[in-house]
Amino acid sequence: xxxxxxxxxxxxxxxxxxxxxxxxxxxxxxxxxxxxxxxxxxxxxxxxxxxxxxxxxxxxxxxxxxxxxxxxxxxxxxxxxxxxxxxxxxxxxxxxxxxxxxxxxxxxxxxxxxxxxxxxxxxxxxxxxxxxxxxxxxxxxxxxxxxxxxxxxxxxxxxxxxxxxxxxxxxxxxxxxxxxxxxxxxxxxxxxxxxxxxxxxxxxxxxxxxxxxxxxxxxxxxxxxxxxxxxxxxxxxxxxxxxxxxxxxxxxxxxxxxxxxxxxxxxxxxxxxxxxxxxxxxxxxxxxxxxxxxxxxxxxxxxxxxxxxxxxxxxxxxxxxxxxxxxxxxxxxxxxxxxxxxxxxxxxxxxxxxxxxxxxxxxxxxxxxxxxxxxxxxxxxxxxxxxxxxxxxxxx
Numbered sequence: 551x552x553x554x555x556x557x558x559x560x561x562x563x564x565x566x567x568x569x570x571x572x573x574x575x576x577x578x579x580x581x582x583x584x585x586x587x588x589x590x591x592x593x594x595x596x597x598x599x600x601x602x603x604x605x606x607x608x609x610x611x612x613x614x615x616x617x618x619x620x621x622x623x624x625x626x627x628x629x630x631x632x633x634x635x636x637x638x639x640x641x642x643x644x645x646x647x648x649x650x651x652x653x654x655x656x657x658x659x660x661x662x663x664x665x666x667x668x669x670x671x672x673x674x675x676x677x678x679x680x681x682x683x684x685x686x687x688x689x690x691x692x693x694x695x696x697x698x699x700x701x702x703x704x705x706x707x708x709x710x711x712x713x714x715x716x717x718x719x720x721x722x723x724x725x726x727x728x729x730x731x732x733x734x735x736x737x738x739x740x741x742x743x744x745x746x747x748x749x750x751x752x753x754x755x756x757x758x759x760x761x762x763x764x765x766x767x768x769x770x771x772x773x774x775x776x777x778x779x780x781x782x783x784x785x786x787x788x789x790x791x792x793x794x795x796x797x798x799x800x801x802x803x804x805x806x807x808x809x810x811x812x813x814x815x816x817x818x819x820x821x822x823x824x825x826x827x828x829x830x831x832x833x834x835x836x837x838x839x840x841x842x843x844x845x846x847x848x849x850x851x852x853x854x855x856x857x858x859x860x861x862x863x864x865x866x867x868x869x870x871x872x873x874x875x876x877x878x879x880x881x882x883x884x885x886x887x888x889x890x891x892x893x894x895x896x897x898x899x900x901x902x903x904x905x906x907x908x909x910x911x912x913x914x915x916x917x918x919x920x921x922x923x924x925x926x927x928x929x930x931x932x933x934x935x936x937x938x939x940x941x942x943x944x945x946x
Contacts, residue, residue, distance in 0.1 A: 553698060553699060553702075554696045554697060554698045554939065555696070555697060556694040556695065556696055556697070557694065557695060557697045558691060558692065558693065558694060558695075559650060559662070559690070559691070559693065559695065560691050562652060562653060562656060562657040562662065562697065563650055563651050563652040563653045563657060563662075564649075564650065564651040564653075565648060565649070565650050565687075565690075565691065566648070566649055566687075567627075567645045567647070567648055567649075567687050568615075568616065568618070568642070568643035568644050568645050568646070568647045568648070568649055569614070569615050569616040569642075569644070569645060570614065570615050570642075570643075570644035570645060571614040571615070572611075572614045579608075579610055580607055580608065580610055580611035580614070581605055581606060581607060581608065581611060582606060582608055583606050583607050583608025583609060583611060583612070584606060584608075585606055585607040585608070585611065585612050585615075585617060585640075585641070585642055586603040586605075586606055586607075586639055586640070586641040586642065587603060587605040587606055587607045587611065587615075587641065587642045587643070588600055588603050588624065588637070588641045588642070588643045588647070589604075589605075589643065589644065589646075589647075590626045590628070590629050590630050590633065590646055590647060591604075591630075592604070592635075593624050593626050593630070593633045593634070593635045593647065594626070594630045594633045596635035597635075597714070597717070597718060597721065598635060598636060598663070598714050598718070599635060599636050599637075599638040599718075600624065600635045600636065600637050600638055600639075600641070601638050603641065607642050611642070612642065615642040615643075615644075616642060617640055617641070617642055618637060618640065618641055618642065618643065618649045618651075619637070619640055619651070620637050620638060620639050620640055621636065621637060621651070621659060622636070622637045622641075622649045622650065622651055623635075623636050623637075623649070623650040623651075623652075623659060623662060623663055623666075624636070624637060624643060624647050624648070624649060625647065625648040625649075625650065625666065625690075626646060626647055626648075627646060627647065627648055627685045627686070627687070627690065628646035628685075629646060631673065631674045631676075631685060632666070632670050632673035632674045632685070634663060634666050634667060634670070636659065636663060648687065648690065650662065656700065657697065657700070657703060658700070658703040658704055658707050659707075660707035660708075660710070660711050661697075661703040661704070661706060661707040663707075664706070664707060664710050664933060664936075664937070665695050665696075665697070665937065666695075667933065668933055668934060668937040669695065673685065673693075676689065676693075696937075702943060705943040706936045706937075706943060709932065709936065709943065710929060710932065710933060710936070713925050713928060713929040713932075714929065716921075716925055717922050717925050717926060717929070720918040720919075720921055720922050720925075721918075721922065723918055724915045724918050724919070727911050727914055727915050727918075728860070728863060728864070728911075728915070730911060731860040731864065731907075731908055731911045732860070732864035732865060732866065734904065734907055734908070735857070735860060735861055735864055735866065735904075736864075736866060738896060738900055738904050739861075739893070739894065739896065739904075740866070742896075743894045743896070744894075744896075747894040747895055747896055747897075748894070748895050749892050749893065749894050749895070750852070750892065750893055750895055751889055751890055751891065751892050751893075752858075752888055752889055752890070752891040752892070752893065753888070753889025753890065754851070755850070755851050755852055755853050755858070755893065755895075756847050756848070756849060756850050756851065756853070756855075756858060757847070757848050757849040758845060758846070758847055758885050758888050758889055759845075759846050759848070759885065760841045760842065760844070760845060760846060760885065761809070761838065761839050761840070761841040761844070761846060762805050762808070762809045762841065763841050764776065764797060764838065764840065764841070768797055768798075768801060769795050769796065769797065770796050770797060770798050771796065772796060773796035773797050773798045773799055773801075773802070774796060774797050774798070774799055774801075774802040774836055774837060774838060775791075775793040775795070775796055775836075775837040775838075776793065776795040776796055776797050776837065776838050776839065776840070777791070777793060777795075777818070777837050777838070777839045777840065777844070778795070778839070778840045778843055778844075779820045779822070779823060779824060779827070779840070779843045779844065781793050782818055782819075782820055782827060782829045782839070782844060783820065783824065783827050785829045786827050786828065786829045788919065788922055788923065788926070789916070789919025789920065789922060789923055790919075790923045790926075793837075797838055802836075802838055805838065810848075811836075811837075811838055812831045812835070812837070812839070812846065812848070813831060813848070814831055814832060814833045814834075814835070815830065815831060815850070815854075815855040815856075816830070816831045816846065816847060816848045816855065817829065817830050817831070817846075817847040817848075817855060817858060817859050817862065818831070818839060818844050818845070818846055818847075819844065819845045819847070819862060819883075820843065820844060820845075821842075821843065821844060821845045821882055821883040821884075822842065822843050822880065822881075822882045822883075823843075823880060823881075825871060825872075825875060825881060825882070825883055826862065826867075826868055826871040826872075826883070828859060828862040828863050830855065830856075830859045830912065832916065845883065845885060845888065852895055852901070853893070853895070853901065854901070854905040854908075856905050856908035856909050856912055857901070857904055857905055857908055859908075859912070860908050860911070860912070870891055871883060871888075874887035874888070874890070874891065875887075
């Protein structure tokens with residue numbers, strides 16, 4: 551890496567905090583216009599590019615903020631420190647986010663994104679320890695990052711971006727497959743529903759329960775993975791998770807013998823905080839899960855788990871779940887509320903055909919997630935080697 555030089559980020563482009571001057575920040579008269587307003591949550595949820603937003607500013611909102619162009623690298627410096635994503639549209643964001651626009655004559659946007667990704671753990675560590683973890687702009691401006699020549703930046707960014715592009719394509723394919731499943735469900739269970747079809751509740755169609763309580767003192771460093779909402783969300787999005795909690799094999803076997811544990815085809819769904827994220831258990835998976843935060847669907851009767859699962863993640867299912875949430879400070883889904891949801895049950899031949907179609911869709915989604923895991927592992931393995939100079943790009 552002898553040709554690499556250390557640079558401050560501000561010397562490689564324009565670096566500035568976002569702006570949201572109004573206090574309180576959530577003033578109704580600022581919102582509802584045409585200018586996207588991105589917050590730390592959207593950056594945390596993005597894979598590489600920010601493609602969605604939940605709020606917009608109007609002209610009054612824009613006056614007390616700043617509109618950043620598409621292609622701005624967003625870096626969170628409060629709450630969720632050092633989360634990174636690139637704007638895929640012009641947008642405003644608050645002062646808890648830094649915006650970086652590269653000087654294209656000396657650096658490459660994608661290379662800076664991967665550089666900060668490589669140093670993300672160190673950046674998070676810098677901001678730890680205050681009441682609310684944060685990094686101020688002054689501290690961030692003083693940090694030095696190793697940067698190679700422009701051709702080598704382009705070459706490294708091209709390799710890593712090609713992997714991310716393939717990962718993004720597979721994610722989009724899965725989103726299309728899920729919409730296809732929703733269309734089929736709507737057609738078979740809603741639009742073509744007959745008056746004489748029997749109506750049953752979800753509680754009659756599947757066993758809905760939680761888990762045996764696990765205490766913090768029971769966690770061990772090696773054993774059977776223990777999943778919370780965080781891990782279920784990761785599994786749902788990527789098909790994999792880096793679980794940080796375990797229970798001993800002995801404890802798992804004891805619980806499993808008395809209460810059982812999730813089997814292939816069972817469904818776990820987040821029921822507190824982030825609601826309605828469902829995950830269908832794969833073959834040979836062995837884990838246990840946190841009681842209270844997750845709801846367990848098992849022992850499927852007239853409707854197979856493929857139908858219940860794809861209904862849960864569909865727009866139709868999500869709207870039904872939203873209608874039965876309780877709580878004001880923190881919303882939740884109750885087992886009794888879930889059991890009360892009703893379905894019109896079609897004849898067996900329709901159920902069989904529907905389940906067959908849905909299993910094909912789920913199989914394709916699972917196959918895509920397997921590829922996503924492989925590509926993600928490859929990218930994560932290459933990243934530190936390219937950034938440290940251990941692996942050099944030929945022809946640069």
